[in-house]
Amino acid sequence: MKKKTKKDTMRALLFLLIFSVVLSWSPTTWAADTKLINPSKLEMFVDELPDMPRVRGFNIQNGVPVSKSITIGMFQKKWKFHRDLPATTVFAFGTSKKVATVPGPTIEALHGVETYVTWQNHLPSQHILPWDPTIPTARPKMGVPTVVHLHGGIDEPESDGYAKSWFTAGFKERGPTWTKKTYRYHNTQHPGNMWYHDHTMGLTRENILAGLIGAYILRHPPVEAPLRVPYGDEFDRPLIVFDRSFYTNGTIYMNSTGHTPSIHPQWHPEYFGNVIVVNGKAWPRMTVRRMKYQFRIINASNSRFFRFFFTNGMRFIHVGSDSAYLARPVRTKKLLLAPSEIAHVIVDFSKSTSDMVILANGAAYPYPSGDPTNDINGKVMRFEINGQHEVDTTRVPPRLMKYPSPDISSASTTRYISMYEYMTPMAMDMPSVLYLNGKSFDDPVTEMPRAGTTEIWNVINLTGDNHPLHIHLGLITALEQTKLVELEEFKECMMMKNDAIECQVSKYARGKRKPVPAHERGWKNVFKMRPGYVTKILVRFSFIHSNASYPFDATAEPGYVYHCHILDHEDNAMMRPLKLIS
Ligand SMILES: *[C@@H]1O[C@H](CO)[C@@H](O)[C@H](O)[C@H]1NC(C)=O
Ligand SMILES: *[C@@H]1O[C@H](CO)[C@@H](O)[C@H](O)[C@H]1NC(C)=O
Ligand SMILES: *[C@@H]1O[C@H](CO)[C@@H](O)[C@H](O)[C@H]1NC(C)=O
Ligand SMILES: *[C@@H]1O[C@H](CO)[C@@H](O)[C@H](O)[C@H]1NC(C)=O
Ligand SMILES: *[C@H]1O[C@@H](CO)[C@H](O)[C@@H](O)[C@@H]1NC(C)=O
Ligand SMILES: [Cu+2]
Numbered sequence: 001m002k003k004k005t006k007k008d009t010m011r012a013l014l015f016l017l018i019f020s021v022v023l024s025w026s027p028t029t030w031a032a033d034t035k036l037i038n039p040s041k042l043e044m045f046v047d048e049l050p051d052m053p054r055v056r057g058f059n060i061q062n063g064v065p066v067s068k069s070i071t072i073g074m075f076q077k078k079w080k081f082h083r084d085l086p087a088t089t090v091f092a093f094g095t096s097k098k099v100a101t102v103p104g105p106t107i108e109a110l111h112g113v114e115t116y117v118t119w120q121n122h123l124p125s126q127h128i129l130p131w132d133p134t135i136p137t138a139r140p141k142m143g144v145p146t147v148v149h150l151h152g153g154i155d156e157p158e159s160d161g162y163a164k165s166w167f168t169a170g171f172k173e174r175g176p177t178w179t180k181k182t183y184r185y186h187n188t189q190h191p192g193n194m195w196y197h198d199h200t201m202g203l204t205r206e207n208i209l210a211g212l213i214g215a216y217i218l219r220h221p222p223v224e225a226p227l228r229v230p231y232g233d234e235f236d237r238p239l240i241v242f243d244r245s246f247y248t249n250g251t252i253y254m255n256s257t258g259h260t261p262s263i264h265p266q267w268h269p270e271y272f273g274n275v276i277v278v279n280g281k282a283w284p285r286m287t288v289r290r291m292k293y294q295f296r297i298i299n300a301s302n303s304r305f306f307r308f309f310f311t312n313g314m315r316f317i318h319v320g321s322d323s324a325y326l327a328r329p330v331r332t333k334k335l336l337l338a339p340s341e342i343a344h345v346i347v348d349f350s351k352s353t354s355d356m357v358i359l360a361n362g363a364a365y366p367y368p369s370g371d372p373t374n375d376i377n378g379k380v381m382r383f384e385i386n387g388q389h390e391v392d393t394t395r396v397p398p399r400l401m402k403y404p405s406p407d408i409s410s411a412s413t414t415r416y417i418s419m420y421e422y423m424t425p426m427a428m429d430m431p432s433v434l435y436l437n438g439k440s441f442d443d444p445v446t447e448m449p450r451a452g453t454t455e456i457w458n459v460i461n462l463t464g465d466n467h468p469l470h471i472h473l474g475l476i477t478a479l480e481q482t483k484l485v486e487l488e489e490f491k492e493c494m495m496m497k498n499d500a501i502e503c504q505v506s507k508y509a510r511g512k513r514k515p516v517p518a519h520e521r522g523w524k525n526v527f528k529m530r531p532g533y534v535t536k537i538l539v540r541f542s543f544i545h546s547n548a549s550y551p552f553d554a555t556a557e558p559g560y561v562y563h564c565h566i567l568d569h570e571d572n573a574m575m576r577p578l579k580l581i582s
Contacts, residue, residue: 036253037246039274044283045382046083051237052279053105055095057115067114073122074146074212075100082282086250089128090211102280103240104214111220115185119148121169129206130256132266135572136441137202138175143168145200146207150185150216152194152323152525156552157559159183160472163201165558177558186552190545191220192323193296193342205271205302205567209254213300215240229319229346230294230394241380242300243273263424263432270303270568272365278381285382290350291392299337302567307363308335312354317396318519320344322526324544325401330519341468341526346396349385357383403523403544406477411538412453416500419529421463434574438498445577451554454540460500461529462491468526472560472578475523475544479536483511487532509534526565541580554580
């Protein structure tokens with residue numbers, strides 16, 4: 001296993017490690033600042049839910065789909081988040097400035113047909129949000145650095161949007177690992193839901209907050225059509241959900257004073273907004289027919305978890321989680337989504353007992369130990385159910401997609417990944433830096449899986465927070481979650497030695513086992529790591545729908561990353577390099 005480096009020891013000495021339990025602050029601080037909009041002043045359910053522009057990722061030539069090259073720009077423009085909120089300056093993705101939206105266009109790609117995207121940066125010289133030079137951050141001389149990652153994509157490293165492959169307007173300045181202008185999306189993986197978003201070193205939370213996100217759907221009609229789930233633009237809708245706060249003049253609010261300004265002048269451990277936005281509108285409404293709909297719900301919040309439920313008790317029928325279909329549908333009344341997680345559900349409005357239903361949110365923030373939701377952030381959007389019952393030929397199929405079940409015996413390597421929050425005495429009870437395995441992003445790469453293999457990762461959450469872990473390229477299946485007993489003793493050892501084996505993790509991981517919820521048992525791109533638990537996951541560095549090897553060199557530079565998907569953590573710097581070997 002990993003030996004402790006001199007640097008680690010130094011760090012251990014430098015930081016007084018305390019593990020915080022709660023990072024909460026009261027939402028009333030928002031109202032206290034009169035320049036911030038009071039969310040209760042924004043009438044709910046007045047804006048129609050937009051369907052973002054759809055951009056096809058393939059051409060049809062003589063009746064046959066062929067690959068396509070598209071250009072998507074990032075533009076600064078104005079966006080109306082609510083009827084009564086002045087237009088907000090945002091960063092928006094679009095095929096032109098005029099049609100750019102927040103979120104950006106939904107890219108619809110076809111299995112087996114490559115999509116090439118030239119991501120162009122048209123952003124001005126200054127960022128619209130405050131940022132922090134004391135965390136490891138891209139630092140061009142001028143301009144806003146950006147780089148785009150396709151979350152859930154199984155693609156070559158050169159097109160994966162490595163954090164240091166950023167570029168500014170006109171590709172004028174480029175990060176140290178920048179390789180090319182046009183990204184290649186192979187689309188050879190299983191069908192399902194992905195999303196694209198900025199991934200710039202130290203600025204991901206800012207660039208996403210400013211609007212740089214969008215949905216990417218990979219379809220495979222020969223295997224999906226027989227399912228006969230609801231389809232077509234009307235009945236198949238991405239819902240991208242995030243939280244933001246605004247000044248009364250419409251400007252996006254981000255605190256420009258850090259929680260420990262002497263260490264980090266601007267950085268905060270978690271961003272929470274008090275306005276819930278779906279597809280770019282605050283608390284929108286959608287008129288639906290008494291039929292089944294397919295929703296691809298993407299949580300694009302920086303830090304907010306959502307526990308969705310319908311106020312009339314209607315159920316979600318899960319057909320997929322993150323990018324992959326489940327083996328069988330799972331019916332639930334509640335749906336907990338971590339940042340960056342995707343719930344792929346069918347909702348049958350013919351089963352509704354009312355003409356109107358609110359999609360609500362009951363997740364505490366920070367999740368799970370923070371403040372409860374209230375009347376305002378506890379609501380998400382409203383569905384208005386119109387008309388009579390109609391003939392609906394779509395269905396909820398009894399079986400969905402069968403992918404190989406996790407096979408522990410096939411695992412080639414076992415790793416231990418520990419999550420730490422470091423505090424300095426100055427930071428009081430707030431973390432000043434978060435790390436994976438006690439290492440910074442620039443420490444030499446330690447995770448080097450072989451392409452085509454499956455590994456076991458034991459993820460040890462030693463913090464008070466639930467950290468959604470995202471591994472680029474690989475797919476995750478959670479095997480078990482075991483509570484750590486005598487946690488303080490174990491933490492103490494880990495703080496000194498940073499070595500799970502030496503600290504006899506197996507001796508401590510013998511508490512209660514928490515079953516993995518049925519709708520999260522498939523192959524996922526993100527899994528929530530419960531605080532105080534060891535979560536054993538299988539990580540697969542190969543396709544799940546076939547035994548073919550990757551149609552690209554996964555070992556190429558600059559490699560991949562894995563990280564916590566609470567963006568404020570990822571930026572400071574709960575992210576590590578991941579280098580595949582052959
Ligand atoms: C909006 O108000 C905030 C807070 O007063 C201010 O900092 C910002 O410059 C204003 N933005 C515009 C576009 O007026
Ligand atoms: C901004 O953060 C600082 C430091 O944590 C805090 O004192 C202040 O209240 C915050 N401002 C708002 C409006 O929440
Ligand atoms: C969305 O994701 C963020 C960050 O990953 C997470 O903190 C938040 O709880 C999630 N919200 C929902 C509704 O899933
Ligand atoms: C992949 O290989 C395994 C073991 O040889 C086999 O059982 C499985 O059917 C193969 N899967 C596909 C999709 O060909
Ligand atoms: C890390 O996440 C926080 C927040 O959910 C939990 O409170 C901790 O219990 C968890 N720690 C582990 C080890 O999972
Ligand atoms: Cu985290």
